[in-house]
Structures are given as C-alpha cells and as structure tokens.
Amino acid sequence: MLRFLEELWLLTGRSLKVTLREPWAVIPNIGISLFFLFVYNAGLSGIGQLPAFGGVPYLAFILPVALVSGSVGGAGAAGQALIRDLESRYFTKLRLTPVSRTALVMAPMLSGMIQLVAQTVLILLVALALGLKLPGGLLAAVGVVVLAAGWGLGFAGYAVGTALRSRSGRTAQAATFIFFPLLFLSDTFVPLTLIKAGWMRVAAHVNPTTYVFDAMRSLLAHGLVAAPLLRGLAAIVALAVVTLGFAVYTAQRTLRDA
Amino acid sequence: MATLAVLHGQDDSEQTRHSPAALGSGFALAAQGLRKRYGDGAEALCGVDFAVREGEIYGLLGPNGAGKSTAVQILTTLLLPTDGSAQVFGRDIVRDQDAVRRSIGVALQETGVDPLLTGSEALELQGRLYGATRRAARERAHELSGMLQLEDFAHRRIANYSGGMRRRLDLALGLVHRPRLLFLDEPTTGLDPLSRNALWDLVRTVRSESGTTVFLTTQYLEEADTLCDRIAILRAGTVVAEDTPSRLKRRMRRDVIELEPEDPAQLATLLRLVRRSQPSATLEREAVRVHVSHGATIAQELLAAAAGAGIALGGLRVAPPTLDDVFLELTREDGVTDTGEEA
Ligand SMILES: Nc1ncnc2c1ncn2[C@@H]1O[C@H](COP(=O)(O)OP(=O)(O)OP(=O)(O)O)[C@@H](O)[C@H]1O
Ligand SMILES: [Mg+2]
Numbered sequence: 001m002l003r004f005l006e007e008l009w010l011l012t013g014r015s016l017k018v019t020l021r022e023p024w025a026v027i028p029n030i031g032i033s034l035f036f037l038f039v040y041n042a043g044l045s046g047i048g049q050l051p052a053f054g055g056v057p058y059l060a061f062i063l064p065v066a067l068v069s070g071s072v073g074g075a076g077a078a079g080q081a082l083i084r085d086l087e088s089r090y091f092t093k094l095r096l097t098p099v100s101r102t103a104l105v106m107a108p109m110l111s112g113m114i115q116l117v118a119q120t121v122l123i124l125l126v127a128l129a130l131g132l133k134l135p136g137g138l139l140a141a142v143g144v145v146v147l148a149a150g151w152g153l154g155f156a157g158y159a160v161g162t163a164l165r166s167r168s169g170r171t172a173q174a175a176t177f178i179f180f181p182l183l184f185l186s187d188t189f190v191p192l193t194l195i196k197a198g199w200m201r202v203a204a205h206v207n208p209t210t211y212v213f214d215a216m217r218s219l220l221a222h223g224l225v226a227a228p229l230l231r232g233l234a235a236i237v238a239l240a241v242v243t244l245g246f247a248v249y250t251a252q253r254t255l256r257d258a
Numbered sequence: 259m260a261t262l263a264v265l266h267g268q269d270d271s272e273q274t275r276h277s278p279a280a281l282g283s284g285f286a287l288a289a290q291g292l293r294k295r296y297g298d299g300a301e302a303l304c305g306v307d308f309a310v311r312e313g314e315i316y317g318l319l320g321p322n323g324a325g326k327s328t329a330v331q332i333l334t335t336l337l338l339p340t341d342g343s344a345q346v347f348g349r350d351i352v353r354d355q356d357a358v359r360r361s362i363g364v365a366l367q368e369t370g371v372d373p374l375l376t377g378s379e380a381l382e383l384q385g386r387l388y389g390a391t392r393r394a395a396r397e398r399a400h401e402l403s404g405m406l407q408l409e410d411f412a413h414r415r416i417a418n419y420s421g422g423m424r425r426r427l428d429l430a431l432g433l434v435h436r437p438r439l440l441f442l443d444e445p446t447t448g449l450d451p452l453s454r455n456a457l458w459d460l461v462r463t464v465r466s467e468s469g470t471t472v473f474l475t476t477q478y479l480e481e482a483d484t485l486c487d488r489i490a491i492l493r494a495g496t497v498v499a500e501d502t503p504s505r506l507k508r509r510m511r512r513d514v515i516e517l518e519p520e521d522p523a524q525l526a527t528l529l530r531l532v533r534r535s536q537p538s539a540t541l542e543r544e545a546v547r548v549h550v551s552h553g554a555t556i557a558q559e560l561l562a563a564a565a566g567a568g569i570a571l572g573g574l575r576v577a578p579p580t581l582d583d584v585f586l587e588l589t590r591e592d593g594v595t596d597t598g599e600e601a
Contacts, residue, residue: 092336
C-alpha cells in the first residue's frame with residue numbers, strides 16, 4: 001500500500017511537471033471558464049432581478065457554470081496527458097516497470113484533479129473580486145471545490161477510458177464533445193421555472209449536471225443545505241462509478257495485451 | 259510436459275537446436291511453442307522454442323516481419339501469447355509478470371521517452387519507480403549518462419535529442435535497475451557506424467561486468483556474428499535454425515549463382531543443364547539459382563556449359579549470400595517438417 005502511494009506520487013508528480021512545461025495545453029481552459037464568468041455575468045446579470053432567482057445574485061447563479069466547465073476541461077486534460085504518453089510510447093516504457101497498473105492509470109487522473117482544484121480556487125477568487133458574497137463562508141467555498149473535483153473525477157474516468165480505448169488524440173478529443181449537451185442542456189443560464197421548452201426541461205431533469213449546478217448554487221447562496229447538496233453528491237457518485245468502472249475495465253483489457 | 263520437438267539428426271548442430279527446452283535452472287529465458295495470432299488473424303509467431311543460458315548473448319535474427327518484435331513484446335509482458343509459454347529465470351511471463359518485470363531491462367525497437375522531461379529526470383524517475391531512493395536514483399542516472407555519452411545533454415529536454423541520442427537514452431532507461439536479463443529489439447538500426455560499434459562494446463561490457471544475459475534481435479548477419487554467442491534465425495514466425503555463429507556460417511558460407519536466359523522459353527532447358535553438375539539448382543522467378551561453395555569457379559563452368567548448349571544468357575549474378583539467400587537456403591535444406599509447423 002505504501003509502495004503504491006509512492007508510485008502514485010512519483011507518477012503524478014511527473015505528470016504535473018510536464019503539464020506545467022506545456023502550459024498552453026491548460027491556459028485556454030481556464031480562459032474559457034473566466035470568459036463564461038465575465039461575459040454572462042456582465043451581459044445577463046439584470047435578469048437576476050427576476051423573482052424566479054429568489055434573490056440570488058446572478059454572479060452566484062452563473063459561477064457554477066464556469067466552475068463545471070473548468071472542471072470538465074481539467075478532466076479532459078487528464079485524457080490528453082495519457083494520449084501524449086501513449087503517442088510518445090513513454091507509457092509503454094512505464095508498463096515495462098513493475099509499477100502497479102492502477103497507479104499507471106490513476107496518476108494522470110490525480111494530476112488532472114490537482115490542476116482542477118487549483119483552477120477552481122482561482123475562479124472562486126476571481127468571483128470574489130467581482131463582488132461575490134459567500135454567506136456560507138469558507139465551508140461553502142470548500143464544498144464547491146469538492147463538488148467541482150468530484151465532477152471532474154467523473155469526467156477524468158471518461159477521458160482516460162476513451163484515451164486508452166482509442167489511443168488517438170483526435171478520437172479522444174472528439175469524445176469530449178459530450179461536454180456541450182451536458183453543460184448546456186440544463187438550467188445553465190436561468191432557473192428551471194423560466195425554461196419554457198418542454199424537451200429542454202426533460203433534458204435538464206435527466207442531466208446530472210443540473211444537480212451539480214443546484215448543489216453549488218445552494219452552497220454559494222445559502223451555505224450548507226442538505227437536500228440539494230445530497231442530490232448533487234449523488235449525481236457525482238453515479239457518474240464517477242460508471243466512468244471509473246469504464247476506465248478500470250478498459251485499462252484491464254488494454255494494459256494486458258496491447 | 260510432453261517432448262517439445264523432434265530431433266532431426268541432420269548434423270551435430272541440430273542437436274543443440276531443440277534440446278534445451280528445459281524449464282529448469284541455468285536458463286535465463288526459455289520459450290516453448292510460443293504462438294501469437296493478432297486480432298486480424300495474422301499469425302506472427304507459429305510455435306517458437308528456444309532457451310537462453312544465463313550470461314549468454316543470444317540473437318534473434320530475421321528479416322522485416324519475421325516476428326522478432328512480437329516475440330520481444332510477449333517475452334517482456336507487453337503482449338499475451340496466443341499459445342505456448344515462456345519463463346524468465348523460471349518465472350512465468352503470464353502468471354508472474356511482476357517478478358519478470360523486475361528482472362528484465364528492455365529497449366524496444368521504437369523508443370519510449372517523454373520529450374518534455376530532461377534525460378536525467380527520466381533516468382532518475384525510472385530508478386525511483388524500481389524502488390531506489392532519490393539519492394541512489396540520482397547517482398545511477400549520473401553513472402548511466404556517462405556510460406552512454408549523454409552527460410552533455412543530461413539536463414536538456416529530450417525533445418532536443420537526436421534520434422541516436424534518444425536510442426541511447428532509451429537503452430539507459432532499460433539499464434537503470436541493473437537487470438539480470440536485457441532485451442534489445444534491433445538496437446543498432448538507425449545508428450551511425452561509430453555509435454553502432456560503441457553499442458556493441460557497451461553490450462559486451464554490461465555482460466562482462468554484471469553477468470547480464472542479453473537477448474537481442476537484428477536484421478544484420480554481421481551484427482549477430484560479432485556480438486552473439488548463439489543465434490536463432492526466425493523466418494515468418496518460425497525458427498529455422500539455431501546455433502553458434504561460427505557453425506551457422508560454416509553452413510552458410512555458400513555463394514549464390516543466378517543465371518538468366520535471354521529467352522525465357524529456355525529456362526527449363528537451362529535448369530536441366532545446370533542440374534547435370536549442380537543437382538540442387540532451383541528455379542527462382544526468371545532465373546536458375548544455385549548455392550555453391552566456390553562461386554567464381556562454378557560460374558565459369560556453368561557459363562561454358564551454357565555456351566556449349568547454345569543458350570544465350572541475359573543475366574548473371576555471383577554473390578555471397580544475403581540474409582535472404584540464407585533464409586531461402588535454410589528453409590529448403592531443413593524442409594517443412596523441421597520448422598515446427600506440425601499443423
Ligand atoms: N499489432 C499488430 N496487429 C496485427 N499484425 C501485426 C501487429 N504487429 C505486427 N503484426 C504482424 O506480425 C508480423 C510480425 O511482425 P513483427 O513486428 O513482430 O516483425 P519484426 O520481425 O519485428 O519486423 P521488423 O524487422 O520490421 O521490425 C508482421 O506480419 C506484422 O504485419
Ligand atoms: Mg521489429
């Protein structure tokens with residue numbers, strides 16, 4: 001166990017190191033999240049006056065969209081890092097060592113999680129600078145970071161699974177387009193009560209992202225409230241179980257004979 | 259375990275060929291009936307047996323597509339065999355992968371290095387992944403940079419390395435943990451003559467200093483000859499011969515003569531004529547081919563005979579055997595029964 005943690009630490013450290021050496025692979029992702037935050041807040045904040053928002057400032061409403069898009073992007077970076085190693089064949093070199101197979105697959109995910117947490121904290125700080133009030137205090141902020149990391153982990157499982165399966169940067173990149181329906185077929189810009197299209201409401205109910213948005217919004221606006229938080233966590237656990245299961249299954253198949 | 263192969267007592271070399279199928283001690287590496295069928299149905303290995311003694315430099319010699327890399331990948335736990343088994347120091351390559359990985363060092367045909375790391379970072383990390391302390395890993399990295407003439411570049415990104423430097427680094431990565439058995443898949447392909455000689459020296463040094471067993475593949479007869487204690491010749495997934503280089507060469511030191519008639523219609527007549535003095539002559543596309551021990555003399559005789567029979571020649575080739583000639587001759591000589599393709 002100790003050995004496993006050491007291996008994971010070494011491999012994650014290396015993964016982070018090379019990510020920082022190629023920062024242009026992550027900077028656009030942070031940029032997009034901040035862009036969401038600025039543009040939607042500046043352009044739409046007026047609608048926050050509507051009664052449907054229940055007095056929650058629009059900044060607190062739109063911030064989770066920036067955070068979730070950032071965490072999904074950070075998770076995608078985990079898949080990209082793995083693809084890079086598969087393409088340079090460094091991954092084969094690592095497979096030749098007696099290192100735990102689980103550590104081999106978990107390291108890029110963990111490195112993606114660390115990037116994502118740093119990124120979430122950065123976006124939160126920017127939001128605070130824009131005037132975000134946190135009635136729930138530090139605890140609420142930590143809760144938001146945990147939700148973002150959990151959601152990102154779910155995506156990292158998906159990204160790593162598709163990377164191992166396709167072994168090609170382009171296919172793995174294409175697979176991340178699932179991000180768009182997940183991010184936008186939801187109560188992304190306005191509360192559900194303001195969404196008129198029936199199909200969109202159905203989609204938003206089915207889409208697990210909705211529950212993550214709601215959990216984050218509740219944390220930001222009111223602090224710890226059990227019901228939305230638990231629904232958000234349930235959505236995260238459900239996604240993570242499915243995608244991490246997919247990643248482990250794919251890893252077991254492809255690492256033994258590839 | 260059933261008898262693995264039938265002995266064909268054609269000459270003394272055949273005795274050594276199949277005998278060490280033993281799983282027991284003294285062998286660094288042994289394979290029995292190794293087969294590999296890829297997903298698309300192509301059979302890359304068709305039942306390969308060999309045994310490599312501890313401390314030996316053993317060469318797997320074969321042309322493109324013979325199955326060398328497939329064999330290396332199976333033996334180093336990267337691929338699963340479709341059938342058959344193999345052991346590294348008695349440990350099964352499928353059931354005991356961790357133990358196998360610990361005792362082997364590998365430099366594959368295609369290098370596997372991370373361009374964003376520096377050479378010394380890659381070496382140090384490799385050492386730590388094998389359980390060395392930070393300090394020990396750093397010292398070993400330094401030592402290997404020296405051994406492979408990478409010092410000047412140790413602190414530069416691998417992205418800036420030349421192809422030859424990448425190969426040397428890749429090899430250094432395989433040596434970090436002082437493996438007891440070293441696999442090298444075409445280690446000198448793409449190296450300039452100087453680097454190639456340096457690599458040969460290095461392989462010899464590693465063996466003599468630490469008693470490391472070396473299993474290497476090559477397409478070059480010359481390389482196998484200078485470096486290896488024993489060679490197996492692989493052709494289309496089958497070992498067609500296994501022996502010491504000198505004994506194989508004795509068998510192979512034969513020139514090739516090819517005679518091509520001006521008029522293809524005379525091919526059969528020419529073949530009959532040549533077979534009068536050289537019964538082993540064969541038809542090879544548009545030419546008559548024969549392997550002989552003194553090419554020049556026999557060629558003269560054959561030319562005279564052809565002239566006497568009024569056959570005009572369009573082409574003539576007298577040459578020492580290429581690797582391909584060796585394979586062609588060996589497969590014919592040994593016959594299909596000897597290739598292990600019992601099915
Ligand atoms: N991943 C694969 N899928 C399907 N067929 C493969 C695969 N890898 C190799 N082969 C086939 O298996 C055969 C043996 O290939 P292998 O790479 O082992 O040969 P080799 O002796 O190493 O050749 P070279 O000298 O060119 O490196 C070839 O016919 C090749 O086309
Ligand atoms: Mg090869």
